[in-house]
Amino acid sequence: MVNALNVELRTTAMPSLVMTERENDTVVAADASGSFTLSEVSVAYGRDLVIEGVDMYVAPRSVTALIGPSGCGKSTLLRCLNRMNDELGNVKVGGRITLDGQDIMGRDTDPVELRMRVGQVFQRPNPFPMSIYDNVAYGPRTQGIRKHSELDDLVEDSLRRSALYEEVKKNLKKHAFELSGGQQQRLCIARALATMPEVLLMDEPASALDPISTQQIEDTIAELKSSVTIVIVTHNMQQAARISDQTAFMLRESMEEPAHLIEMSETKKIFTNPDDKRTESYITGRFG
């Protein structure tokens, strides 16, 4: 259970300046940021303590999968990272969470600013009832970007990064609801990318999609890894094994006690040689 701390040493990537090439030869500079450090994080719904004592390190530009049975607090923990729990009311988060060294739970951190740096993709595709273009431009416009040329570039760039551009480039004014479910979800990814976040949180992004759409989302995640840190909650063990660098296994052993982080390690190790017996039972499908 103390393993989480070892992981920190093992998975820390050397921060380096990564340049992402775009097709029209402009270059997006993205410095190596987007690392989360969680220490002693606990979450309570009202008086009910649901998560306790989570220590975790999320390396920049990596994919971290959160796995565990339903109700083990994966999504709740994910929402700690962009303070979306604030919006649910009655949720209290304790401990310390830093994004690139900055305490994100402190009073000086505005959740609104934080969420521009930490984007989120939800379980069900939830495009706004507006055009494809306006969906993607929503975040940048929130940030105050008004210039058409700048918005056009951001929209195209984000749609390319989420691998949707080729399918929709002929008609960006089309209503988002006319897209298929898988396309809508990639639109939601593009929408989240348009604010140029350092981190992308994904809460079971493919669970409402068919296998082909799921495959496309996974390919997109693999592409995105070079430019943004991804934390993904998934119920699908094969998916976690396919796409993630690190895997964290969470478990709430009974309703009387809160969930804990059982083990976090390189994905290969978790799936081949986990340290904890409970991880092994879960991976091999003995419960959950």
Next chain:
Amino acid sequence: MNRVQRARFAEKVAKTVLGLMAVIVLVTAAAVFIYIVSKGYRAISWEFLTTRPLKLGREGGIGPAIGGTLWLVSLTAFFTLPIGILAGVYLSEYAPRNMLTRSIRLAITNMAGVPSIVYGLFGLAMFVMLANFKVSALSGALTLACMTLPVVITVTEEALRQVPQDLRHASLALGSTKWRTIRKVVLPASMPGIVTGSILGLARAAGETAPILFTAAVFMSPQLPRSPLDRVMALPYHIYAEVTSVPNWSENLIWGTALVLVAGISIVSVAAGVWRSIQRRKIRW
């Protein structure tokens, strides 16, 4: 009969009875409408719609009454829409669950249940006398606004509740404030419901007599009001006044007036309904 046959029979009976009830509604509505049209259509002419009444309304037109009703409804909309919609937004999006909001909701329910004549009395005391707006379009519109307010608040709240929580979260997760989320996502998505609901509320206000009886209405007026502080003629009051106070009132013209009122309200309601269903097709979840 075995069980399956019994169930099938019950199904048939249920379907027939339910369908019959629906047909009764349709027939009633059609009967009322056809009766009004058949009694009133002869009166309708451009002159009738635009000129002033003559000989205490036994002859001439109803131009000032149409104009007065339009005045009353526009002023009512002017007062009731901003307050009602913003209050609805507050109740749905911001209000915490506590004693205060519970009592606000209770107040709204009670407001909706107050008889319109009581609103008329209240308007007389409050706007005509206390605020000293005299008997005027303004006093009448404020009275009608009090009556329409609970409708607007309720339809706004309902329409906002239809917007999936997921959409709000998506906007917040993009770094939008709550207010921006409401302005850019929640309100546009719920506009069809808010607009149609409000129009139906206003249409009801247009047909009310009791609230304007002591606060706004005048029996005869040669022209349209020039300011909100003028007294106005109004369609429903015109019918009431003619039938109760004018000996030998013209049946033809009064049914014509009723037809104008009913047709006006129906046209607006149907247009609102059609517009909403077009909008709905764009917004499905």
